[in-house]
Amino acid sequence: MSADPYTVLGVKRDASQDEIRKAYRKLAKKLHPDLNPGNKDAEERFKEVSSAYDLLGDPEKRARFDRGEIDATGAETPRQGYYRDFAEAGPQGGAGRYESRAGFADFAENDDIFAELFGRRAAGAGGENIRMRGADLPFHLHVDFLDAVNGATRRLSLPDGSTLDVTIPPGIRDGQLMRLKGKGRPGLGGGPPGDALIEIEVLPHPVFRRQGDDIHLDLPISLAEAVLGGRVDVPTPTGPVMMTIPKGANSGTVLRIRGKGVARKDGSRGDEYVTLSVRLPKNPDPELEKFVAAWEAGKRDNPREGGGA
Amino acid sequence: MLEYQEFCLRAELEGEVLETWIAAGWLIPETGEGPRRFSEADLARARLIHDLHDDLGVNDEGIAIILDLLDQMHGLRHSLRELSAALSVLPEPMRARIQEELRARRLPTRV
Incomplete structure (x- = not known):
């Protein structure tokens, strides 16, 4: 098992090729066996440093290492696990939150055993099994001419009875679309909420x-x-x-x-x-x-x- | 757990693409107090999406459907495994009885 080549050379993962070369030369000068006769330790470290530089000194190899395609010795690494392996491992696998039993709730209707398996869990999860981004909520907002010119705050009433304060930036134009991120309908099962999309209609002014x-x-x-x-x-x-x-x-x-x-x-x-x-x-x-x-x-x-x- | 940058690197994903996958619910990073973090399972799932898209030629709509069905299948397999574990602790006569019932249902029906 080889040590992490970045650690061996003492450089950060985002070090430039130049920094890597410098770090290598500095260590090589200190550890070169000819400069350390009789020091077995230095020889071992020199080998380590050399192989680390073999890998990181070559941008192509380094990129493959960074992506995990080859290991620190330069050998190809097998693909680490298919999704199946994580999904099959149950809750410990870390894939549990993707799992869905919502499609089998009908089994739970007339059978206690299946209710145990599908029904209760599906109900308890509260629709956790379906993930969706919430819908965007469209609005049409009439803005007085002077509010559009100078900026203003307007309160929108949402269908569910709550309100939304909209800051109208100074200089907004007729027909402009404002997007309030995350102010749309809530997402399902951990999905992000939608946006409020507000179409601005600027009312005419009697004088301006x-x-x-x-x-x-x-x-x-x-x-x-x-x-x-x-x-x-x-x-x-x-x-x-x-x-x-x-x-x-x-x-x-x-x-x-x-x-x-x-x-x-x-x-x-x-x-x-x-x-x-x-x-x-x-x-x-x-x-x-x-x-x-x-x-x-x-x-x-x-x-x-x-x-x- | 993986930080955002490292996840993008290892999953060979542009940040922008990752955002659309998250928005679509294909990936659900762990969100706590700090920045979003990803598990090895998320990484394997990202590779699966890559495989579907790059190697198998599935388009985005198809990927959404496949992931949804796969998630259902894994839910079902999980349930089946629980059921199997529950059945395995039943006394032998009862297990034999269940087996009998299942066999009876599988007999070819004649018209």
């Missing part, structure tokens, strides 16, 4: 629209704000911010607010794009009418010039 990581919205401004400029409150997904409207802003002018878009995985956020829309006062205003009527430059201005709308 989403394009990728950016938020778009139309912002009505008054004629006075458009002509003279000014500061206005603009809604963003994280609350209103003040924005400066430049003098002479027009319908269709797009202003960008940095970092007020959708949260990204890396913690940054997209931007918000505000499209201005100039609105005249709701009720006709005599003063305004009078001013525009007297406004000479206004009469010459033609916004449709050049085919533009």
Whole structure:
């Protein structure tokens, strides 16, 4: 019986070929019989080290040894035991938990002896004989627009009456599928539980629209704000911010607010794009009418010039 | 008992494949407090699955069925062995009587 070659060379099982060569050379230098005349012990150890290196120094042989195909002397090892041998050995064999008697429960129904053999055991095992991964549980979850943008926690009610808290990551998209590992139906007989599969449906928002990581919205401004400029409150997904409207802003002018878009995985956020829309006062205003009527430059201005709308 | 890495190595299994076998219930590692551990029986079972797949050309669906039937067969053989052990301690006249009954049932029936 040869000692484990890794132990003989004093290297770890995952040592590189280089480490193995170095370890061998170090030992060989110390133990070489010519350097130890008269030392029988050293000679024995040298033989051991040499044969260990014969095996581990050759990556192919080493791999076969690691897989148990050859033993430390390099001899082929017979296949260690068929599954049958373990199954036949009974509980000590270690295969007992695979064994199934569930298919013979019908014998137990009308016969006490067979009930002893099959029935009670099968019942006592509680279906242990059938192993299956639990089924995946599909869910459909409506998420408010802002919850999808900012992230939120939602509570799902399961059919069995229990609840499941779902953490919706910021920036989740409409139609995205979330998989909660192990939150599906329990497995049978030691099988792992299934997953909860949650399909996300993001509800539309009355004001915001989403394009990728950016938020778009139309912002009505008054004629006075458009002509003279000014500061206005603009809604963003994280609350209103003040924005400066430049003098002479027009319908269709797009202003960008940095970092007020959708949260990204890396913690940054997209931007918000505000499209201005100039609105005249709701009720006709005599003063305004009078001013525009007297406004000479206004009469010459033609916004449709050049085919533009 | 074998650790995960050593089991993969000796069973010649990629970790990913091993995970699917475990998920399918083909292999049941021992799970306690620590990491999952595998027995020599698990190793022999993994080799059996390899044989079925690589040498005998059985596909995954077939392997599931074969394992299920094999597990049933071993359960049945185990039960039969228990029954045999129980019968062996019966007094001789009773054993003879059982033998008689069995023989009577095996006689060819004529129409």
